[in-house]
Amino acid sequence: MRKGSLIVVSGPSGAGKGTICSAFLEREKNIAYSVSATTRAPRAGEVDGKNYYFVTREQFESMKEHDELLEWAEVYGNYYGTPIKKIQEKIAAGQDILLEIDTQGAMNVKRRFPNGVFVFILPPSLDELQRRIRGRGTEDEKTIEKRLGASVGEIKMASDYHYVIINDEVETAVEKLMAIVTAEHCCASRNQELIDEIAGE
Amino acid sequence: MRKGSLIVVSGPSGAGKGTICSAFLEREKNIAYSVSATTRAPRAGEVDGKNYYFVTREQFESMKEHDELLEWAEVYGNYYGTPIKKIQEKIAAGQDILLEIDTQGAMNVKRRFPNGVFVFILPPSLDELQRRIRGRGTEDEKTIEKRLGASVGEIKMASDYHYVIINDEVETAVEKLMAIVTAEHCCASRNQELIDEIAGE
Numbered sequence: 001m002r003k004g005s006l007i008v009v010s011g012p013s014g015a016g017k018g019t020i021c022s023a024f025l026e027r028e029k030n031i032a033y034s035v036s037a038t039t040r041a042p043r044a045g046e047v048d049g050k051n052y053y054f055v056t057r058e059q060f061e062s063m064k065e066h067d068e069l070l071e072w073a074e075v076y077g078n079y080y081g082t083p084i085k086k087i088q089e090k091i092a093a094g095q096d097i098l099l100e101i102d103t104q105g106a107m108n109v110k111r112r113f114p115n116g117v118f119v120f121i122l123p124p125s126l127d128e129l130q131r132r133i134r135g136r137g138t139e140d141e142k143t144i145e146k147r148l149g150a151s152v153g154e155i156k157m158a159s160d161y162h163y164v165i166i167n168d169e170v171e172t173a174v175e176k177l178m179a180i181v182t183a184e185h186c187c188a189s190r191n192q193e194l195i196d197e198i199a200g201e
Numbered sequence: 202m203r204k205g206s207l208i209v210v211s212g213p214s215g216a217g218k219g220t221i222c223s224a225f226l227e228r229e230k231n232i233a234y235s236v237s238a239t240t241r242a243p244r245a246g247e248v249d250g251k252n253y254y255f256v257t258r259e260q261f262e263s264m265k266e267h268d269e270l271l272e273w274a275e276v277y278g279n280y281y282g283t284p285i286k287k288i289q290e291k292i293a294a295g296q297d298i299l300l301e302i303d304t305q306g307a308m309n310v311k312r313r314f315p316n317g318v319f320v321f322i323l324p325p326s327l328d329e330l331q332r333r334i335r336g337r338g339t340e341d342e343k344t345i346e347k348r349l350g351a352s353v354g355e356i357k358m359a360s361d362y363h364y365v366i367i368n369d370e371v372e373t374a375v376e377k378l379m380a381i382v383t384a385e386h387c388c389a390s391r392n393q394e395l396i397d398e399i400a401g402e
Contacts, residue, residue, distance in 0.1 A: 120389065122399055155400040163387040164396060176387055183384035186364040186377055188321065195365060198323055199356040 004091040005184055006113050008099045010106035011121030012151040014133035016167040021100045023174045034099040040078035071108035103154045117184050120161040124168040205292040207314050209300045211307035212322030213352040215334035217368040222301045224375045235300040241279035272309035304355045318385050321362040325369040
């Protein structure tokens with residue numbers, strides 16, 4: 001049986017990775033979402049256990065100590081991390097998993113899961129990125145400036161990913177992500193057993 | 202500007218690569234078809250300059266001598282070859298090109314175009330492959346047995362390709378090929394200029 005793929009979607013704040021991932025999961029019912037743990041406060045509409053596991057700093061520190069996290073990072077004073085055990089179980093059972101994560105976390109995941117599918121969501125331009133972050137209205141000016149300053153460096157990291165998708169139109173971006181997952185399922189390296197079977201071995 | 206991709210579709214006789222490629226080109230009007238030259242006789246319905254350039258052995262020998270072929274092979278006593286110049290020009294101009302070719306030719310192309318996208322069409326099973334080749338009714342029994350004997354060895358070569366597609370249903374197979382081309386357009390390695398541009402460099 002073919003193992004599942006870990007699909008890692010990342011990009012700078014404001015590129016729209018959250019919107020794309022939500023729309024993607026709506027369309028691809030067979031793909032499970034990897035829920036991260038975080039110490040940051042929930043935003044309006046966010047649900048514990050669905051968007052994130054919202055945990056205290058003490059709880060997070062305990063997970064770190066017991067090596068229960070695939071990766072973790074401290075971003076703007078908050079912890080974010082990915083519980084490792086469920087991912088491993090699901091991939092072994094042939095389940096594809098989507099992991100939406102910031103760029104710092106994605107590169108940590110790549111070291112542990114080099115066979116993952118790493119996708120970077122690009123904004124159409126830096127100007128557009130700035131408009132989106134300001135438009136969201138959830139961060140104060142200081143945080144916004146911090147994020148924008150980090151974005152250029154993050155965008156340069158796109159070369160370390162397998163795929164890049166420009167998010168100028170959400171529906172098009174989602175279709176590209178769906179195509180990437182379909183193509184990955186066709187990778188010869190992921191289908192060696194099948195090739196042997198058809199060759200009668 | 203992003204360069205075009207050379208999409209190489211191959212597989213054993215009877216796997217259905219011709220049917221898939223025709224349906225694919227119907228759907229993807231932006232992709233050009235690389236027409237091969239051959240010395241074999243046209244089959245019913247095949248058009249010179251569209252399906253193949255049908256040439257004499259003398260003409261083919263001359264193309265070989267003048268290094269005008271990307272690759273060439275002698276299969277079951279007939280020559281097949283790919284005129285190189287048009288492919289290079291189109292790729293440089295950003296045009297994607299589909300090249301349907303036998304497995305021997307595909308590996309020769311891979312040495313010259315390692316950045317091509319190599320797709321192997323698999324039959325659902327060896328039994329089904331046999332049914333299809335016999336059903337075609339265009340070859341005599343001796344040729345059919347020759348082809349079937351070669352098929353197992355060819356299928357094992359699928360591991361040398363980037364992608365494999367099982368042709369159990371033509372429409373599904375075509376959609377997978379379309380997804381592969383879309384995914385390849387998103388490859389980070391093919392979009393370095395774009396990444397630099399968005400990062401403001």
